[in-house]
Amino acid sequence: MGLTGLEIYKQLPKKNCGECGTxxxxxxxxxxxxxxxxxxxxxxxxxAARDALASAxxxxxxxxxxxxxxxxxxxxxxxxxxxxxxxxxxxxxxVSDTLNDTDLVAKVEQINDLEFDRVGLHYGVDGIAVLxxxxxxxxxxxxxxxxxxxxxxxxxxxxxxxxxxxxxAPAVAAKKPLLGNAAxxxxxxxxxxxxxxxxxxxxxxxGLDALNDLVEKAQALGYKEFVLDPGSRKPVxxxxxxxxxxxxxxxxxxxxxxxxxxxFTSKNExxxxxxxxxxxxxxYASAIVLKAxxxxxxxxxxxxxxxxxxxxxxxxxxxxxxxxVGDVNPESPVYVxxxxxxxxxxxxxxxxxxxxxxxxxxxxxxxxxxxTAYAAGKYEPEKIADAxxxxxxxxxxxxxxxxxxxxxxxxxxxxxxxxxxxxxxxxRESSGIVSFARSLSNG
Amino acid sequence: MPVTLVKERxxxxxxxxxxxxxxxxxxxxxxxxxxxxxxxxxxxxFEGKVVNRPVIAMEVTDIxxxxxxxxxxxxxxxxxxxxxxxxxxxNEFGADLIxxxxxxxxxxxxxxxxxxxxxxxxxxxxxxxxxxxVVGCENAEKDNxxxxxxxxxxxxxxxxxxxxxxxxxxxxxxxxxxxxxxxxxRSPLDINxxxxxxxxxxxxxxxxxxxxxxPMIGGLGFxxxxxxxxxxxxxxxxxxxxxMLSMPMICTVGYEANRSKEAxxxxxEFPGWGDLAQRGVLWETLTATALLQAGASILLMxxxxxxxxxxxxxxxxxxxxxxx
Ligand code: B12
Ligand code: SF4
Numbered sequence: 001m002g003l004t005g006l007e008i009y010k011q012l013p014k015k016n017c018g019e020c021g022t023x024x025x026x027x028x029x030x031x032x033x034x035x036x037x038x039x040x041x042x043x044x045x046x047x048a049a050r051d052a053l054a055s056a057x058x059x060x061x062x063x064x065x066x067x068x069x070x071x072x073x074x075x076x077x078x079x080x081x082x083x084x085x086x087x088x089x090x091x092x093x094x095v096s097d098t099l100n101d102t103d104l105v106a107k108v109e110q111i112n113d114l115e116f117d118r119v120g121l122h123y124g125v126d127g128i129a130v131l132x133x134x135x136x137x138x139x140x141x142x143x144x145x146x147x148x149x150x151x152x153x154x155x156x157x158x159x160x161x162x163x164x165x166x167x168x169a170p171a172v173a174a175k176k177p178l179l180g181n182a183a184x185x186x187x188x189x190x191x192x193x194x195x196x197x198x199x200x201x202x203x204x205x206x207g208l209d210a211l212n213d214l215v216e217k218a219q220a221l222g223y224k225e226f227v228l229d230p231g232s233r234k235p236v237x238x239x240x241x242x243x244x245x246x247x248x249x250x251x252x253x254x255x256x257x258x259x260x261x262x263x264f265t266s267k268n269e270x271x272x273x274x275x276x277x278x279x280x281x282x283x284y285a286s287a288i289v290l291k292a293x294x295x296x297x298x299x300x301x302x303x304x305x306x307x308x309x310x311x312x313x314x315x316x317x318x319x320x321x322x323x324x325v326g327d328v329n330p331e332s333p334v335y336v337x338x339x340x341x342x343x344x345x346x347x348x349x350x351x352x353x354x355x356x357x358x359x360x361x362x363x364x365x366x367x368x369x370x371x372t373a374y375a376a377g378k379y380e381p382e383k384i385a386d387a388x389x390x391x392x393x394x395x396x397x398x399x400x401x402x403x404x405x406x407x408x409x410x411x412x413x414x415x416x417x418x419x420x421x422x423x424x425x426x427x428r429e430s431s432g433i434v435s436f437a438r439s440l441s442n443g
Numbered sequence: 444m445p446v447t448l449v450k451e452r453x454x455x456x457x458x459x460x461x462x463x464x465x466x467x468x469x470x471x472x473x474x475x476x477x478x479x480x481x482x483x484x485x486x487x488x489f490e491g492k493v494v495n496r497p498v499i500a501m502e503v504t505d506i507x508x509x510x511x512x513x514x515x516x517x518x519x520x521x522x523x524x525x526x527x528x529x530x531x532x533x534n535e536f537g538a539d540l541i542x543x544x545x546x547x548x549x550x551x552x553x554x555x556x557x558x559x560x561x562x563x564x565x566x567x568x569x570x571x572x573x574x575x576x577v578v579g580c581e582n583a584e585k586d587n588x589x590x591x592x593x594x595x596x597x598x599x600x601x602x603x604x605x606x607x608x609x610x611x612x613x614x615x616x617x618x619x620x621x622x623x624x625x626x627x628x629r630s631p632l633d634i635n636x637x638x639x640x641x642x643x644x645x646x647x648x649x650x651x652x653x654x655x656x657x658p659m660i661g662g663l664g665f666x667x668x669x670x671x672x673x674x675x676x677x678x679x680x681x682x683x684x685x686x687m688l689s690m691p692m693i694c695t696v697g698y699e700a701n702r703s704k705e706a707x708x709x710x711x712e713f714p715g716w717g718d719l720a721q722r723g724v725l726w727e728t729l730t731a732t733a734l735l736q737a738g739a740s741i742l743l744m745x746x747x748x749x750x751x752x753x754x755x756x757x758x759x760x761x762x763x764x765x766x767x
Pocket of ligand 2: 012019023
């Protein structure tokens, strides 16, 4: 992360010998700052300088990887409009080791099923948090084993009891679970276990001051694979803590807080819990542990996550080429829409639901919605006429009828004139397509 | 070791707007609502004061609305009676304001006359003591007539009237000035248009503390992220003392959230999406709670169950007993 050429230069040997391939140390520093070349090209750089540069150039929030592809942290901004948020909040659903094995398996299977398809995207819950509530390390180890055997999702093993973690973690270490909690009373043993098994571990303390002390002590053990839990369980406090941790890491480059943060909800009613979790999705939680485990609760939350973590610079787009839905034939209707993925998939879903094999032609509008494109002059009749021509759809169907979105009914005359196709104005909302398509094919 | 917190000290704050007027103030409301006034990013009590909590205006329409059954059923038999409906919103569901939409005025629909619309407004004013937000049918020409009549009928009540847009703000602004109301200034998710419109309205003579910004939103899953970021930027602008961005923001949460398929499709149709009773309510709820985090002051909501959840979410967040 952004060290200037001069900051790098200060750490170089200043021999100006040219062995690095650039004539002077300063030129070499400038090249490094621009992301060209590697520090190792200089044979004389001292170890101290190497460490200093490495830590100064480290990202403000460490990236922590665990489980099945879960990545926490590595964020660089406070507001998504400043660039983007990179690593969507990892969502874990909790299970208790007090369930018997049969119930545990049933619950794990239910969590496995928390996967969704909408608007061309697939999203799901990322992991399962196994809570030790039995007070019995053997039971915890057994429960963890059962969960691990029945899921591909990432795992979090959560207990305040070192013995329970010691009993459970080694058998599933290959799945690289996240461990917790290392707290004031037990952190040495828990961090030692994490270090031995090379697993990331949650450091938990009550409030930021205590957390700061704990991180520094834990770091002194020579380990840095940490996730932070500031201990708050009240929404307004958690919001404050999440914000402070993110601000200190990014604005102050405050190293002890340069780790991802996990949030725990306080509400027990699932609807309230999801509303609470939405606060943490928007404001900086790298991971959230939830109790709610039904689809109707999770889809809204995961949709919010997908939205907040969309790159503001690039709307998601589909190929602006002719798409077909179902087993198309010469009678198939032809719909035109835009290449904004949200628009395209809203239409595709409904066309599919009409059960009438159809063609859909998304016009290249730089990934904007129908009305946005229209307002910006990117959905002009000339352009649509050209796209129809170039798509070759005329050779595939035996008619010349094209259906346009209801919101742009005004272009129908002009489009008809430019393209030679008969223009049929469809419904405004895609939800009207099914009944529209049926009436069309019956009429 | 104590950590030194990062507390922003903003040079300014979000402007305050007062809605409604009691009898001492020339109206007939039993209470008024004040929005805005905060000098902090949403709910960060450690760096300022949440002066006025965000409020919820519940949607009432002048004709029976085409909403889904799960929402309509919660209102019982009042949907053809705006006054009784508004009462229910206030008495049973705890609405802070009533958001009256005069969609019956639509020339392509019932084409109700401006006088009829004004009468509905009077009935609702008589039925409840909370302040009113009143908007037309989104047909620019008709709305100009309707809102002029409404402004006159509600003179003294300090209404919030909408919508003023870039190409149609003059007549509503004039009506608000003559009869001392406030206006909603709507811009299509664009900071510059938003500022420009506020300037234009202000230049006509309406004071800045009589304008509320409608930044336009997309619902959850349908472009909410654009609204979220525009609103965060507007809030930061207000705090940095940009007077033309300093108005409180209003969001059409119920309308946008409930347009989506996810808020309406049954579990039979989409087994993969789970139970509609949960999903539909949460679709509106999360549209609201996410935008609260971006700085919304007035939420225009529809589903009573979602309203309940958002009321509790707001209560949790304005609880200032604790900080970081
Ligand atoms: C998000 C948004 C933006 C985003 C862009 C998002 C994107 N990638 O497109 C941003 C902030 C960038 C933006 C910019 C602008 N926007 Co804009 N924007 C919106 C907003 C809020 C939502 C649009 C959206 O994503 N809708 C969801 C998609 C899925 O809808 P859709 O494409 O229309 O598809 C639906 C239907 O049309 C139908 N459908 C689609 N295809 C087909 C095909 C057939 C055959 C059928 C039958 C049906 C069908 O199915 C879909 C689901 O029902 C709308 C207002 C609103 N709430 O709708 C304004 C809106 C579209 N924007 C508008 C404007 C004016 C603009 C700007 C020109 C103004 C500005 N300067 O900000 C710019 C243009 C930018 C540019 N130069 O490219 C206006 C358009 C006015 C008009 N009537 O022409 C709107 C309506 C807001 C308003 N009321 O003023 N916008
Ligand atoms: S090799 Fe090292 S010392 Fe020599 S010029 Fe390059 S940076 Fe300087």
